[in-house]
Amino acid sequence: MNERIEKRIELRAPLSRVWRALTDHREFGEWFGVKVEGPFVPGQLSQGQITIRGYEHVRWQAVVQKIEPESLFSFTWHPYGIDPKVDYSKETPTLVEFRLQKTAGGTLLLLTESGFDKVPANRRAEAFRMNDGGWTQQMKNIESHVAHRQ
Amino acid sequence: MSRIGSDMSAAKRRHHAAVCAALGDETRLSLVTTLSRGEPRSIAQLTGGSRMTRQAITKHLRVLESAGIVHSVRAGRESLFEFDPQPMNELQEYLGRVSAQWDQVLSRLKTLVER
Numbered sequence: 001m002n003e004r005i006e007k008r009i010e011l012r013a014p015l016s017r018v019w020r021a022l023t024d025h026r027e028f029g030e031w032f033g034v035k036v037e038g039p040f041v042p043g044q045l046s047q048g049q050i051t052i053r054g055y056e057h058v059r060w061q062a063v064v065q066k067i068e069p070e071s072l073f074s075f076t077w078h079p080y081g082i083d084p085k086v087d088y089s090k091e092t093p094t095l096v097e098f099r100l101q102k103t104a105g106g107t108l109l110l111l112t113e114s115g116f117d118k119v120p121a122n123r124r125a126e127a128f129r130m131n132d133g134g135w136t137q138q139m140k141n142i143e144s145h146v147a148h149r150q
Numbered sequence: 151m152s153r154i155g156s157d158m159s160a161a162k163r164r165h166h167a168a169v170c171a172a173l174g175d176e177t178r179l180s181l182v183t184t185l186s187r188g189e190p191r192s193i194a195q196l197t198g199g200s201r202m203t204r205q206a207i208t209k210h211l212r213v214l215e216s217a218g219i220v221h222s223v224r225a226g227r228e229s230l231f232e233f234d235p236q237p238m239n240e241l242q243e244y245l246g247r248v249s250a251q252w253d254q255v256l257s258r259l260k261t262l263v264e265r
Contacts, residue, residue: 032255
């Protein structure tokens with residue numbers, strides 16, 4: 001089982017336009033909310049300052065994985081890696097993948113973020129309060145966010 | 151990047167990953183499903199319904215226990231295992247939040263390319 005988040009979104013724009021918005025570091029920064037400091041290069045660290053109000057002091061970092069023209073763009077990163085006191089490099093990052101497909105009306109974007117299960121389950125749980133929320137429903141909810149694969 | 155609007159600690163995130171990893175196995179998922187139906191059960195009861203050995207079931211229960219998904223309680227000479235929904239509730243909430251943040255980020259992308 002590979003815990004992942006999946007999104008599909010139809011964009012009324014040509015594939016080449018969407019590809020540019022994803023992989024041109026300036027355009028990426030515009031919708032992602034970060035001033036990326038240089039072009040994306042596979043295998044290299046990409047970083048920049050967050051531009052979302054209230055978080056301008058935060059550095060954004062990701063390692064670009066794949067750039068397969070007009071088809072796949074991916075990077076690894078540490079979601080929620082915003083505490084300057086924490087060294088996230090020791091944690092296993094998640095993998096974010098953007099896949100594009102041409103459709104009649106424009107472009108289909110498939111996003112996945114995977115790898116939420118990569119840290120070994122060797123830690124004692126924190127002390128959790130008991131909660132009698134509907135468990136069966138929770139299980140269904142998790143399945144709707146998380147595809148059970150492999 | 152709206153996901154940064156969370157103050158979730160690194161320890162919490164590691165814990166979510168541990169819960170995911172603990173559930174990333176068919177046997178453990180089926181043990182959780184059984185235990186989540188209600189009363190605590192012994193290793194013997196849990197082994198009864200499966201083709202696995204007592205040792206194998208015990209090993210899986212320990213993984214679930216270390217992620218906080220089950221707890222063992224003493225009942226006379228036996229150890230019983232009971233389900234604790236809290237870690238799963240928190241995981242669900244976490245994935246829900248990450249998911250909602252992607253929705254926001256992707257809608258900004260949509261606005262940009264459809265402009």
